[in-house]
Amino acid sequence: MLPLRRALGNHFRLKLKSNFNRRQLHFCCSHVKHHQHLLNASSTKTIMSEFRLPKSLKPINYDLKLKSDLVDCNYEGLVDIQFQVKQSTDLISLHSHKNIKIHYINLYTNSIKQSQSITPDHSFDEKLERLNLSLPFNLNQGDDVTLSISFNSTLDDSMMGYYRSSYKQDDKDIYYALTQHEPTAARKSFPCLDEPILKATYDISIIHRKDTVALSNMPPIHSSPATSDTFNYSKHSGSTNPDEWVVTKFEKTPLISSYLVAWANGHFKHLESSYKSPISGKVRPLRIYATPDLINQAKLGLDAKSQVLPLYEKIFDIEYPLPKLDTLVANDFDAGAMENWGLITGRTSVYLYDDKLSGLDAEKRVVGVQSHEVSHQWFGNVVTMADWHGLWLNEAFATLVGEIIVIDRIRPEWKVYSEFITQHLHRALDLDALKSSHPIQVPVKDPATINQIFDAISYSKGGSVLRMLSNMVGEETFLKGVSIYLKKHLYGNAETQDLWNGIAEAAGIDVQAIMDPWTLKQGFPVLTVNESQNGIQVRQDRFLSTGKPTAEENETEWHVPLFIRQGDHIDKSVALNKRQAEFALSDVSSSNWKLNAETAGVYRVLYSPERLAKLGIEASKSDSSFSLNDRIGLVNDAFVLAKAGNGPTSGALGFISQLKNEKEYLVWSSMATSLANLSSVWCEESLSVREKIDALRRKLFSPLVKQVGFDNKEGDSPDVLQLRELSIASAAAANDKAVVQEIKRRFQPLLEKDDDSLIPNDLLRVIYAQAVKHGGEAEWSKCLEIVKNPNPPTPMHKIAAMLALGSTKHEELIEKTFDFIEHGFKNQDLMYPYVALRNNPISRRKLWEYTKANLNKLEKRLEGNFSLGRLISFSFDGLAQPNDVNEVEEFFKHRDTSKYSSSLNQGLDAVKMSVVCISLDSVMGLGDKQVGCKGLMEGNTRATKLLDDKYKQVKEFDESEGWEELEEDMAIIDASSALKDSAIDSDDFQLIVSEVCKGDWELLMFIKQVALNGCRLGFYEPVRRQLNSLTGIPADKNVTTTSVGAGIVSGMMGAASGNPFYLIKARMQAYSPSLPVGTQHHYRHGYDALKSVIRVEGISGLIRGMDAAILRTCMGSSVQLPTYIAAKTYFSSNGIFEPTSLANFIFSSSISGACVCLMMQPPDVALTRMYNQPTQKMENGKSVGQFYKNPIDCLYKTVKAEGVTGLYKGTSAQFLRIAPHTVCCLVFNDLVCGWYSGFKKSYVSTSTSS
Structure with missing residues (x-):
């Protein structure tokens, strides 16, 4: 079956990706695995033994006669089911429905050679939808049994089972009827054994009014007038006039599962063509049926069917087995389309196309849907999954082969291989990044589960995993293996292992060992990549959109093909099959390499900031070695990883800005979707942020609108046609006044005179x-x-x-x-x-x-x-206030949510993520702009320190994570979105205060300042005098060389003594479950931090970054006191200030602070990056940084990736911090020294007098 998202087209793709692309509409049957979560406490669980029919009977054939009355909107039926008894039993159980009324039941068995009525002994279990027949005797193994059931029901509007639809003719409703049986609605149409593995043949006869048409899976054998005997089974037989009716009998079907059985009755018209089998040369008729008012728009669907059928036969080397293949277009249809064997059905929006009035999106949808459903004639119909846990075997193949491989062969200009990434891969990764996701092959626990696994995991992740496998072994080998699989299980049922065996036979590798984690385990990995001297270090961890996984959540180790690209070469032979490993890579530091070439893998890649910057530069080139697929993947990874806290949002926005000259529609589509998501999250929040986002969208898309215009031009490529719609939609959504005005101008004629020509x-x-x-x-x-x-x-x-x-x-x-x-x-x-x-x-x-x-x-x-x-999910998943989560949970707390629990849980996840993001960003802004200022005005020193701590915390994160500054109009977005999503439950600023102030930082800062500045200031003069003495210079004379040398030596001593406390302070400041900054280390207090660092990282852990700290402090100290003393001397000797005046102290220290800032900024960048980089344990037990070997390496990589200006990030913040610190420190030092000198002289004078 096809997902309903096809019926919604590009609008749905563009507009509904806010919060979670992963919650897209995939309605081929239903949605997601039922998870035990907050909301299913009231749901009824059915154990497997109850859910499954007994294995005592195997159906052989159904003889189904059905009287379809479109006037009275009801139907009556007689079904004769032939069974073979597999186990002795006195109970017959089959599926039925509460709306089916049983008229009578008869049983015939060869063991007693007679017919016996058992009508009084049947019962119906509504919960299990099961008709139970108790027998007064045992059926013996090997017996042949025929069960005859007469029944009737109504044609309702449920769009499930045998239901009615309608169209208008002369202002009257004209009814017709059709079936929709997947997954478990065949039982709603007639009593049957409604499980995929219980295949049987079917003889179907439809009794219908003369002026209507009857359709079914097979061609009609004949259509003959009804007689009085035709209605013997009917309880209304006496009131029916046979002259108004005909009987259409259809050929016997092959072995088929009940969910694929189909029929229809109505005033249908049809178009007809045929195709010639490339295998046998046989010509088969092809038809498409619709109501009279719609049939003129059905030709494209018919043509597409005739184009793709021969391709499937060639690909699979299996001839289409039925004598015909019809398609029926329905006005009322719940899913997108349905692959009934020989009688495909679907809604109007996926099968109708007018070459004068329809656009490219409609054309792509019709062709894609038809191909998807035709592919099911092999995947699902010829070979069917053994049970619903194998649904993905049907839908993943139809997604990959039906929508990509075959379509590319008839419409290469559509670039469907690339479109697969945005349409399927990214949808799958978004949904699978949730804790409420499920494995591809998911156990079926109860009927509600079946209705919730028709989602992006079964379709899109399944198709993506198969696409990855195809890239690993080669498409030709992959399809050969698929053909082997199909041929071995013709007309039967199969399991996932059967597929792996077929591909393994073709490829000569152990496919099951590679693929089992991908299909049997939930989730997918993110690869963290670091460069080493001779190659790259790669580590895999499960990716969750809500943060790092727990140890239990991170147990799976996938076999990950790395698909390493270097220039035009892609190495498909390298794979990561353990937690982490090193791989040799030539010219690693300078070449334009990347992992996941062609975005062929089902994973995301996290690069270092330096590598990501290089990738952006290369991707933006007109002659880039990165393909279209590569660029689509890079854009999506950048945004998704940033949202999950693996980098700043500003970095992703910067990446987009680099691609402003991109030519390909699909890259623009990925960018547009990302920006639309960002805007949607803020829709109820800061107007200034939304205005800045809109400004960026206008800057990107308004020039595109001017470039492509509003009107189609002859010869426009599919890319241009799609880019036109995308750019106009994006610019209009961002309130581009010129675009909106042009839209209103074009709508006006339609408004005034029904003229839509513009x-x-x-x-x-x-x-x-x-x-x-x-x-x-x-x-x-x-x-x-x-x-x-x-x-x-x-x-x-x-x-x-x-x-x-x-x-x-x-x-x-x-x-x-x-x-x-x-x-x-x-x-x-x-x-x-x-x-x-x-x-x-x-x-x-x-x-x-x-x-x-x-x-x-x-x-x-x-x-x-x-x-x-x-x-239900859409009704609340866009909300983003803290109390929304509680309100939704409370509302559904006592309701039975078993039939939609998965969608409910996904919607709740969306709300929680938005609450976290918005609460974090808005509270930070509020705290800085209001609480901090208020504290300063009131002289509240604790509020002042809180502001300073947060300022330094953000600055250190800025330097450690390598943010990129954007244009002026991005400033607010940077401030609001840079920090990662986390778990704030309230927007109360006091919660932030409690988090920011957690830890005994004041004591640590006091110890650190005593150690650092005490050594620097205390040892400077003795060291300077000693150096003067060693070089023959008078002790009291200030010389540049010895002054700088003294500053360096005293700085080294101070840095070494203060480093352990500074490291602990930095880590404790960076930690917060609400404000996570950099790599997180959770310590209860300073002493606990000391113990933890020593326990986990050894004594060497306390000196982590000491080399950077020494470099930093030495560079600062080398100029601080020398420039200060030089400035004081200059001011006093020139008579500008008195030698001991406060003005001299302040102006001299200010000059010193500026010099210190310029000198310390580069090592400060190295220090903060060294402190906060993630570490990993080597085999020798030593913890080492993953990004930088030492501060020199850090400075080198920073300059190489970001230029010299990269060393001066946050300079304004640095100056605002260093300058006041220097002024206060030096002025206070001189004042204390003066007080001490005065005290000393006074004390000496007093002592002498005595």
Whole structure:
């Protein structure tokens, strides 16, 4: 089945990636694995033995006769099920549904040679949806049994089982009916054994009115008039006029699972073509059916089917096995599309295309959907998963082969291999980075679980893992192995191991050993890469978007193909199969190498700041050695890793700024999505931050709008067509006045005279939405008119209008939209207004309130539908206030959430992440701007110190993490977003105060200052005099060489004595669960820190960074006292100030402070980076830094990667800290020395007098 996200197209990709791309709509059946979390305490768990049917009976054949009445909207049926008894039993259990009414049941078995009615002995278990038949005798192993069940039910609007849909003709509703059985709705249509492994053949006959058409999996054998005997099984047989009915009997199916059985009945029209099998030369008919009003838009779907079928036969070397392949387009369809064998079904938005009125996105969707479903005729239909835990075997292959490999062969200009990265890989990584994710192959514990594993893990991660394996062994070898797998299990069921065996046979490697961790374990790795002298050091850890994993969460070690690129060469032979290892790499420091070439691996890569800077430079070149796929991956990794705390957001924004001359649409799409996410998180917060984000978006996308314009030009490539829509949508979302004005101008003729000639087909969504957003009731009402039109020009016109309704800024129109949700939208279309209202900052909270008030009605309305969980999640997952988490949890606390618990948990994760991010950023800004200033004004010294500590803390993080400064308009974004997401539960500033002040820093700082400055100042004069004496210079004479030398020596002594305390102080300041800065070390107090450092890192741990500290202090001390004394001498000797005046002290120390700042800044950068770099234990037990070997190495790498200016990051902050410190220190020193001299003279004088 195909996910509904295809029906939403680019709008969905662009607009719904805020917070979590991982929660995209994947509605081929449902969503995500049911997890034990906060919200499923009330859910009912069904043990496996209850959930599974007994293994005593095996179905052989179903003979199904069905009377389909489209006038009275009901149906009656008779099913004869032939069984073979595998184990002796006196109980027959099969699936049924509460809406199916049993008329009678008869049993025939060869062991007693007679028919026996057992109707009085049957019972129905509603929870297990099971019909249990108790027998007065045992069925013996080997017996052949035929069970006849007469039943009836209604044609409802549920979009599950056998249901009704409709279209308008002459203002009347005309009904038709079709089936949707995946995953467990065949039982809603007829009593059956509804499990994938219980395959059987089917003989289907449909009794229908003469003026209608009947369809099923197989071609009809004949269609004949009904007789009175036709209705013998019906309880209404006496009231039925046979002359109004015909019987269409279909050929027997091959062995097929119940979820693939399909039929339909209605006033259908069709288009027809054929294809010739490249294997046998046989010509097979191909048809596409639709209602009369839609059939003229169905040709592209038919053409696409005829194009891809021969390709699949060639790829798999297996002929399509059925005599025909039909497609039915339905007005009401919950999923995107469904791969029923021989009768594919799907909604209008994925199968209709008008070559004059539809855009490129619609064309790509139709071709892609058709190919996806056709691929299932092999993956899923010819060979079916043994049970739902193997769903990925169906969907991952249809994703990779159906949407990528085959499409590329018929539409290479679409660049679908690259699009796979944005459409599938990134979606999979986003979802799998959550703790609420699940393995690809997930155990099925109960019926609710089945409905929640149709998600980005089964589809997109599964497809991504297969793509990675294909890149490892080569696509040709990979497809050969797939063919082996299919041929060995024709018409049967298979497990994941069977697939690995097939590919292993083709590739000659142990595929299962490589792939098991990828399919059986949750999550994926992030590779941390550090350069060494002869190559690179690579470490793998599980990546979580919420921070570092625990030891238990980080147990998996994947076999990770590194795909190392150096220039145009890609080495596919190197893999990391343990926690960490070193790999030889030539010219590592200067070459443009990167891991994960072509973004082929299912992992992220974390580089050092220096390497990332190089990658950005190379990626921005017009002749870059990095491919399109490489650049897409680099952009996404930069943003996602920054959000998870592995680098500053400003670094990712800087990376985007480097790519401002990018030509490829997919790279721009990745950038646009990242910026849209950032803006969405802040939608209820700081206006200044949002304005700065919008300013950046305008700077990036407004020039693109001018470049590509609004109107399509002859010869526009697919890239240009897509870039046009993307740039206009992004610029308009950022409130570009010129773009918005042009949109309003183009919408005006439609508003005034129904003339949409100024609206290009590809721009329907953005123009409709922005016209409503910046317009009023007239624009909103025009879109409502389009929504209500039963025959819109194309499905996309209606979808664009539905999305636009939720984009309004006006409160009264928002309320009207909610009213229309309740009474106007079809069930299948509810997702569209929900999407728009959720992305509209003005209506976001109103949507949550509306959903709370109407949840009971929503659950009943969408019972069994795939969209229920998504709608519930969308109603609150954009919220971001601290109390929102508690409110959502409390609201669902006592509800049965078992059918949508996974979507619920993912939505909660989204809220928690946004709360953390916004609380952290907004509180930091508030503290600096208000609390700090207030403390200064009131003379509150503790508030002043808090401000200073935070200032130094941020500055040290700035230097240690290698931030890049952006343009002036990025300043607020840097301040707000640079710190990593964490776990703040409240925006109360006192919480921040308690975190920032945690640890006995005052004592540590006192000890450190006594040791450092006591040595520097105390030993300077004795050392200077001694040096003068050694060089024959009078002791009282100040000479530059000896003064500088004395400063260096005393500085070395001070740095060595103060370093252990400074290191501990820096680590304790950097630690906070709320404000994590750099690598985290959690110590209870100073003494605990000393013990911990010695225990973990040895005595040498206390002198970590001492070389940098000595270098730093020596450079500062070498100029501090010499320049101070020189300045004092100059001022006093020239009569500017008195020698001992306070003014002389202050001006001289200020000059000294400026000199110290210039000298100390480079080693200060090295010091903070050395202190805060992550460490790793070597085999000898020694802890070493992962980035820098020593301060000289640090300075060298900084200059090489960032230039000389990299040594002077944070200079303004450094001066504001060093200058006052120097002034206070030296002035106080001179004053104390003066007081002491005066005291000494007075004491000596008094003593002499005595």
